[in-house]
Amino acid sequence: MLDLPALLAESGPMVPGPLDASPLVVVDAAAPDVDRTLSDGSVADVAPAGAVVVGLLGDERPVPGLLDLLDVALAPRGSRASDLRGVVVSDDVEADLAALHATSARSPHATWALARLLRLTAVLPARDGVVAESATYSSLLAGAEFRRWREENPPIQRPSDLDLSRVALRREGDLLEVTLTRSARRNAYDARMRDALLEALEVAALAPEATVSLRGEGRDFCAGGDLDEFGSAPDPAAAHRLRVVAHPGLATDRLRDRVTVHLHGHCIGSGIEIAAFAGDVRAAESTVLGLPELAMGLVPGAGGTVSLTRRIGRHRVLWWALSGRRIGVELALEWGLVDGVD
Known part of the structure; x- marks a missing residue:
């Protein structure tokens, strides 16, 4: 798991490994220096283009701008962040991450494409x-x-119901x-x-x-x-x-x-x-x-x-x-x- 400053230091047209590898990058979004990391400029402009960023939130609410960077936001049950729109409450973070990694490893191109697409459809008519x-x-x-x-x-050969x-x-x-x-x-x-x-x-x-x-x-x-x-x-x-x-x-x-x-x-x-x-x-x-x-x-x-x-x-x-x-x-x-x- 990366910390957020390390991830952003690699921002730009970065691809995390070969194109046929999982694009998922898990970051500690509850690190104490996150607010300082996000203080300069727009988060959307510095997010690595090749990564699908999963953020692990802590018990406190995230600093402003953090969710803009993340593609998935996981928070432990009981976290003050759990009521925020978009945050997923997790009872077992390790199991949740394993499921995300399994799908992204099988379908890395589709995973990356969906993450990028959702950023568009969230704002388009x-x-x-x-x-x-x-x-x-x-x-x-x-x-x-x-x-x-x-x-x-x-395809399965079935009797036609046309x-x-x-x-x-x-x-x-x-x-x-x-x-x-x-x-x-x-x-x-x-x-x-x-x-x-x-x-x-x-x-x-x-x-x-x-x-x-x-x-x-x-x-x-x-x-x-x-x-x-x-x-x-x-x-x-x-x-x-x-x-x-x-x-x-x-x-x-x-x-x-x-x-x-x-x-x-x-x-x-x-x-x-x-x-x-x-x-x-x-x-x-x-x-x-x-x-x-x-x-x-x-x-x-x-x-x-x-x-x-x-x-x-x-x-x-x-x-x-x-x-x-x-x-x-x-x-x-x-x-x-x-x-x-x-």
């Missing part, structure tokens, strides 16, 4: 953030980390009920569901007096993207453009004050990324949330670097993706990832 996210996602789809995951997890509906739409008075209906596949999000969901949200946009309720049929709200489709687009440039112009998350964002999403069961990847754009997100006690993309050599690609960052901050999004941890309702409520319990 939603559509610009989605453009940056999709461009990053597209580049990683062509990379060795995703290619290795795809080789380890080849003739089955993906979304049901029902209106009762001023309530428009939108239901994901691919329950046999745990509402796995595919291109047909994207298009059907966009059509339903377009109906809502044409009825400004209506409120929207979004639910999932079956045991899970949405267990994530359809893995059999990952990497299947024949033209990456066209896929990038399509992700931006046909984006259910952005459509939800435009209607956010009228949309309530009801989560239950597994809400993984795109299942929570799109939902988080809604103004009101409710979760059943059974809800389990996860971001699995880094282990696949990718970043969240359904708008999560925008929607989730807006709700819980970039530090927690990166920790969540790196840790591989599944989050329950209690922590989701504490962080503001969901707004209430159904």
Whole structure:
């Protein structure tokens, strides 16, 4: 573990080791000379560009500017820093660090890309953030980390369900009920569901007096993207453009004050990324949330670097993706990832 002055002394276009090595750098962010180290200039200007910086906070609140430098901020339970937006409370720092290191060692390029991307999406308007996210996602789809995951997890030959509906739409008075209906596949999000969901949200946009309720049929709200489709687009440039112009998350964002999403069961990847754009997100006690993309050599690609960052901050999004941890309702409520319990 480095101290902060040593890290900043190596600032600039520094790459910590070979490019295929983990970019994670752990620093003692509770060192007594941290305030002096940060006194000169903007922290963002001196952070090493090649590093993903994990800061271990102490029992006291961090000095001003420290969180700007860090990509992940861990604090022990009981720390006065634990209530700060973005800080992750740790009951076992060594175990947490081991999980972060394992993911970053497997997917160093995706880890670095996500850390850099989150700094952008934290400040960009939603559509610009989605453009940056999709461009990053597209580049990683062509990379060795995703290619290795795809080789380890080849598409499964299944009976086709292309003739089955993906979304049901029902209106009762001023309530428009939108239901994901691919329950046999745990509402796995595919291109047909994207298009059907966009059509339903377009109906809502044409009825400004209506409120929207979004639910999932079956045991899970949405267990994530359809893995059999990952990497299947024949033209990456066209896929990038399509992700931006046909984006259910952005459509939800435009209607956010009228949309309530009801989560239950597994809400993984795109299942929570799109939902988080809604103004009101409710979760059943059974809800389990996860971001699995880094282990696949990718970043969240359904708008999560925008929607989730807006709700819980970039530090927690990166920790969540790196840790591989599944989050329950209690922590989701504490962080503001969901707004209430159904």
